[in-house]
Structures are given as C-alpha cells and as structure tokens.
Amino acid sequence: MGLNLAQKIIKDHLISGEMTAGSEISIRIDQTLTQDSTGTMAYLQFEAIGMPRVKTKKSVAYIDHNTLQAGFENADDHKYIQTVASKHGVYFSRPGNGICHQVQLERFGVPGMTLLGSDSHTPTGGGIGMLAIGAGGLDVAVAMGGGPYYMTMPKVCKVTLNGKLRPWVSAKDIILEVLRQLTVKGGVGKVIEYQGEGLASLTVPERATITNMGAELGATTSIFPSDEMTREFLKAQGRQSDWIELLPDADAAYDQELTIDLGCLEPLAAKPHSPDNVASVNEIGSIKVDQVAIGSCTNSSYMDMIKVAQILKGKTVHPDVSLVIAPGSKQVLNMLAKEGALADMVAAGARILESACGPCIGMGQAPATDAVSLRTFNRNFEGRSGTKSAKVYLVSPETAAASALAGVLTDPRALGEAPSVKMPDSFIINDNMVVAPAPEGTDVEVVRGPNIKPFPLNSELPEQIGGAVLIKVGDNITTDHIMPSNAKLLPFRSNIPYLAEYCLTPCDPEFPKRAKENGGGFIIGGSNYGQGSSREHAALAPLQLGIKGVVAKSFARIHMANLINSGILPMTFVNEEDYDRIKEGDALVLENAREQIKAGKELALRNRTTGSLIKVQTALSSRQVDIMLAGGLLNYTKKQA
Numbered sequence: 171m172g173l174n175l176a177q178k179i180i181k182d183h184l185i186s187g188e189m190t191a192g193s194e195i196s197i198r199i200d201q202t203l204t205q206d207s208t209g210t211m212a213y214l215q216f217e218a219i220g221m222p223r224v225k226t227k228k229s230v231a232y233i234d235h236n237t238l239q240a241g242f243e244n245a246d247d248h249k250y251i252q253t254v255a256s257k258h259g260v261y262f263s264r265p266g267n268g269i270c271h272q273v274q275l276e277r278f279g280v281p282g283m284t285l286l287g288s289d290s291h292t293p294t295g296g297g298i299g300m301l302a303i304g305a306g307g308l309d310v311a312v313a314m315g316g317g318p319y320y321m322t323m324p325k326v327c328k329v330t331l332n333g334k335l336r337p338w339v340s341a342k343d344i345i346l347e348v349l350r351q352l353t354v355k356g357g358v359g360k361v362i363e364y365q366g367e368g369l370a371s372l373t374v375p376e377r378a379t380i381t382n383m384g385a386e387l388g389a390t391t392s393i394f395p396s397d398e399m400t401r402e403f404l405k406a407q408g409r410q411s412d413w414i415e416l417l418p419d420a421d422a423a424y425d426q427e428l429t430i431d432l433g434c435l436e437p438l439a440a441k442p443h444s445p446d447n448v449a450s451v452n453e454i455g456s457i458k459v460d461q462v463a464i465g466s467c468t469n470s471s472y473m474d475m476i477k478v479a480q481i482l483k484g485k486t487v488h489p490d491v492s493l494v495i496a497p498g499s500k501q502v503l504n505m506l507a508k509e510g511a512l513a514d515m516v517a518a519g520a521r522i523l524e525s526a527c528g529p530c531i532g533m534g535q536a537p538a539t540d541a542v543s544l545r546t547f548n549r550n551f552e553g554r555s556g557t558k559s560a561k562v563y564l565v566s567p568e569t570a571a572a573s574a575l576a577g578v579l580t581d582p583r584a585l586g587e588a589p590s591v592k593m594p595d596s597f598i599i600n601d602n603m604v605v606a607p608a609p610e611g612t613d614v615e616v617v618r619g620p621n622i623k624p625f626p627l628n629s630e631l632p633e634q635i636g637g638a639v640l641i642k643v644g645d646n647i648t649t650d651h652i653m654p655s656n657a658k659l660l661p662f663r664s665n666i667p668y669l670a671e672y673c674l675t676p677c678d679p680e681f682p683k684r685a686k687e688n689g690g691g692f693i694i695g696g697s698n699y700g701q702g703s704s705r706e707h708a709a710l711a712p713l714q715l716g717i718k719g720v721v722a723k724s725f726a727r728i729h730m731a732n733l734i735n736s737g738i739l740p741m742t743f744v745n746e747e748d749y750d751r752i753k754e755g756d757a758l759v760l761e762n763a764r765e766q767i768k769a770g771k772e773l774a775l776r777n778r779t780t781g782s783l784i785k786v787q788t789a790l791s792s793r794q795v796d797i798m799l800a801g802g803l804l805n806y807t808k809k810q811a
Contacts, residue, residue: 182282257607
C-alpha cells in the first residue's frame with residue numbers, strides 16, 4: 171500500500187513510534203516560527219531549557235500581533251524578542267514586515283519540510299506542501315533546542331476537489347464549504363489532504379487560504395501536493411531551488427474521503443459565532459453592514475488584494491460602512507503601491523492598516539455596539555472582535571469588497587464581470603526587514619522590560635489532587651473564553667500574573683477571585699473544550715490560579731497538549747451524563763493520583779459533596795504520564811538533560 175502526503179513527510183522525519191493512527195510518534199522539526207503574542211513566553215522557556223543556540227534549519231521570530239504601541243509593554247516585548255533571537259540564532263522579522271504565515275509562505279516555506287509554530291494557523295504552510303503544525307510555545311521551544319515534537323499519529327482525510335471555481339467564487343468559499351460539511355470538530359485527530367483535478371487551477375496563495383482555516387476544523391494540519399503550481403510560486407519568489415515535487419502514491423490509502431465539485435460552489439459566509447455556521451450569501455440576504463475588514467493571515471495575499479483593488483477602483487465605499495484593509499506583508503504592500511492598486515483602495519475610501527494581524531486578534535478596529543462586521547478572517551467567536559454584541563461574518567475578499575460598496579451583504583456576482591488576476595511571474599524581493607542573528611551569541615545582551623515576568627512553574631504531581639469545582643462551562647469553549655485576547659490584554663502576554671486576573675472572565679467575571687479564595691481547584695467543561703488559538707496562556711493562567719485539573723467531554727488538540735505541558739491534568743468523562751451530575755462548588759478529589767495515572771487510562775474521581783464516584787479517563791502516552799508526574803514539560807525536559 172502506498173503512502174499519502176502526510177505519511178511521506180512523517181516517515182522522512184520519524185524519530186520514534188509506529189505510523190499507526192492513534193499511537194504516539196515523535197518527528198524531527200526543520201523550521202519553527204513564533205509571533206510576539208506567544209513568542210515572549212516561548213523564548214523565556216527556551217532560555218529556561220538552557221540551550222545556547224537553536225538547532226533547527228531555520229527559526230524565525232515575527233512581530234505581527236502586538237504592534238499597537240499604546241504603552242511601553244509591546245515595545246519592550248519586541249526588544250526582548252529581537253535580542254534573545256539574535257543571541258540564540260533565530261531570524262527576526264521586524265514590525266511592518268508582515269504577518270508570520272504570509273511571510274513564512276513567501277520567503278521561508280519549503281515543500282517536504284516540517285514546520286512547528288506557536289500559532290494555531292501555522293498549517294498555512296501546508297499550501298506549499300509543508301507538514302506545518304501549530305503548537306504551544308513550550309513545544310516550539312523544545313523543538314528549537316533540537317528536541318523531537320511528539321504528537322498522535324493522525325488519520326488522513328482526503329478531500330478531492332473536482333472541476334473549477336466559477337467567477338466570483340474563491341478559495342475562501344471552498345474552506346467554508348469544508349467547514350459546513352465537517353464542522354469545527356470534524357478534523358480532530360486528522361490531517362486534511364487535498365487532491366483532485368481542481369488543484370490545477372488553485373494558486374499557492376489560494377491553497378494557503380484553505381490550509382489556514384483547516385485550524386478551524388480542529389485538524390492537526392492540512393496539506394496540498396507540491397506540484398507545478400508550487401514550482402511557479404517559488405520561482406516567482408526567487409526560490410525555485412527550494413522546490414521539490416511531492417505527490418501521494420497512486421495507491422495511497424486514506425481514512426476518510428470527501429468530494430467537492432468546485433463548479434457547484436457559490437459565495438458563502440460563516441454566520442455568528444462559529445466558522446462552521448455556514449450559509450450562502452444569498453440565503454442570508456441583504457443584511458445591513460456597518461464594518462468590513464479585509465486581511466488577516468487568511469486573505470491578505472497579493473492575489474486577494476489585487477482583486478479587492480479592482481473591485482473598488484473608480485467607486486466609493488458606502489457612507490454607512492467603515493472599510494479597513496491590511497495587506498499581509500511588506501512585499502504585498504510594496505507591490506500594491508508600485509502598481510497603483512493602493513491608490514485605488516484609498517481613493518474608494520478604504521483605510522489602510524499596517525501589515526499585521528490587527529483586528530483579527532482584537533487589536534484595533536472593534537465594531538460599534540450591535541454592529542454587523544464582515545471579515546475575511548478565520549474566526550468569528552463572540553467578542554473576539556473587541557465588541558461582544560457585534561455580529562461577525564466570515565466572507566471572501568470578493569464578497570467583502572462588494573458589500574462595502576453596497577452597504578449590505580452582497581453576492582459579488584451582482585457586480586457583473588469578475589476581475590481577472592494572474593499570479594505574477596516575479597514578486598518584489600526585499601528581505602531588509604529580516605534581521606539575521608548574531609554569528610556568535612555570547613556577546614549579545616538580552617534586554618528585559620519590567621512587563622516581562624517569570625512564567626509559573628508547577629511542582630511534581632502530589633499523591634492526591636483535590637479542590638472545588640470552580641466553574642462549569644458548556645460546549646465549544648474557546649481559548650478566547652479561557653484567556654481573552656483583546657487590545658487591553660495582549661500587551662501583557664509576558665505577564666502571566668496580570669493575565670490570570672482575566673482568566674475565564676467572559677464566562678464568569680468572578681472566576682479569578684473564586685479560584686484564589688479556594689486555593690485553586692477544577693474546571694468542568696463540555697465538548698471541544700479549548701478550541702481556537704494555540705496560545706498556552708490559556709493553560710498558564712489557570713496554572714497561576716492553582717487549577718489542578720480540567721474534566722471535559724472532549725478537548726481541542728493544542729489546548730490539551732498545553733494543559734499537559736503545564737502539568738494540569740486533562741480528563742474526559744467515561745460516561746458523558748456524569749457531566750450533569752457535577753455542580754459548581756462540589757468538592758472533587760483524585761486519590762492516589764500518581765498511582766492511578768501510572769496504572770492506566772481510567773481513573774476514579776470522587777465527588778466528596780455527593781459521595782459519588784465519577785469515572786474519568788486520560789489520553790496520556792507513557793511519555794505524557796512522566797510529564798504529568800514531573801509537573802509539566804519544562805520540569806520533565808530538565809530532568810532528561
């Protein structure tokens with residue numbers, strides 16, 4: 171039996187384990203990326219490991235999240251990242267150079283390599299034929315030090331794309347259709363691999379849009395073949411030497427298959443407040459629009475921006491609409507300016523933002539109260555925009571631009587002839603905003619501002635874990651619920667004690683106070699607990715508040731890994747109906763915790779308040795058991811050194 175794309179790359183990088191779906195494996199990591207929202211913590215952890223220089227083929231630190239400098243905090247963090255990167259052999263992408271995933275795709279991505287990033291949308295690299303995986307900062311720090319990345323061997327879902335997109339239908343509509351069919355939980359434990367005749371008409375930027383939003387499926391990653399289209403993109407970037415052909419074997423096997431006829435798709439939108447709440451633009455109807463935001467790591471490529479510029483050219487944005495546009499990189503912005511497309515956007519009434527994540531992570535451009543905001547982004551979780559009452563819809567750049575002109579949600583097909591855009595034969599190449607590390611890091615002084623605080627460290631697992639149920643939440647709780655991400659809090663990503671004061675406050679404003687008064691305890695969750703971002707702050711803030719364990723119906727992959735890395739025990743109900751039998755305030759205890767965890771996957775959690783015994787289970791490998799016993803990955807790693 172032949173191998174699919176994911177299996178081929180995993181096999182080439184396999185360090186330990188068997189390539190059997192569901193078993194733990196470890197792989198070698200070729201490249202890493204960090205960004206400034208997660209990077210400070212990742213580099214503090216790398217320093218704690220004690221490695222003098224990174225051992226990857228290339229590691230890049232990006233500044234793209236916390237670029238709004240309303241105080242000293244973000245600037246201090248940027249200086250810390252720049253100096254620690256220089257000292258330890260990491261390339262530094264300066265503020266203004268662009269969004270990490272867009273720049274990584276343009277300048278550093280290599281087909282067939284592995285990429286581990288401290289951002290959940292790292293799978294964007296799958297658009298170029300990489301095995302690109304999002305993870306917590308500590309996992310990335312270990313990988314930078316030359317350590318393996320451990321993961322569950324994924325199943326592989328083949329998505330066959332047949333036919334060709336009709337005019338005005340885009341790659342964004344493809345991934346929205348996949349989300350509609352598979353849901354936000356449909357990719358858990360899987361790699362989504364794209365095949366079919368439809369690939370021949372999809373450029374690398376279009377493929378990257380699809381792999382980027384694979385994160386919203388809960389997938390380990392998504393991947394496209396490296397084919398002639400990939401070669402053309404790399405050639406245009408002056409990197410043809412990086413190209414290799416990477417195709418699945420003709421007799422490759424898959425665990426699941428899905429077929430989509432591209433010619434049948436129409437413009438789609440994800441309605442509030444979930445990326446899988448998908449309907450056609452026509453079905454939703456002509457709702458009034460207050461704000462339109464175009465950009466993010468999903469739809470900020472040159473190809474996206476040129477289409478938008480052509481739609482806006484010679485027209486005027488509706489007077490009731492605020493239109494903001496953020497090109498994804500300096501390269502994109504430079505080309506738009508040189509070709510006059512930027513002038514067309516400005517003349518139409520668009521506000522041009524810097525090449526950064528910006529509104530996608532709540533860093534500016536919060537909508538008005540009760541406003542409808544159309545965004546070409548990847549997530550529309552409640553409150554993520556900075557305005558809890560706002561209704562955020564995810565749409566394609568074409569739909570966004572058409573709606574900005576009309577003032578209502580508009581099917582772009584109403585505009586008539588679609589813009590004709592071809593990928594350039596060559597992009598503007600200027601890497602002067604990427605700073606190479608010092609040849610020898612010994613003389614580099616790492617600069618630490620007063621906002622950078624030590625991260626919390628757990629202790630070895632005690633014989634007994636006990637405490638009150640501090641909060642009980644429902645299904646699909648996101649990392650934005652657990653650790654809010656907005657313009658007020660993002661500057662404090664290197665200050666866990668401060669952030670902890672806001673932990674789970676979107677669910678219950680009193681949670682931090684109650685956690686401290688009780689000396690920590692337990693969190694009870696529903697299905698898909700911790701979906702969303704890779705930010706490990708959603709584990710570190712609970713750790714700061716003394717959380718001992720989380721019991722849920724199921725977990726999102728990255729958050730579960732971050733809990734384990736922090737030494738917080740993730741447990742799932744053996745019988746989901748037991749969820750209904752636990753109340754906030756109940757006293758829980760896991761007796762003989764160390765022995766129970768070492769003995770097997772099923773544990774007996776006692777509810778002292780009711781006297782009942784709750785069966786829970788852990789999905790811990792033998793290595794993860796050792797990590798839990800040590801009190802987290804950092805403690806475990808130091809012991810192995």
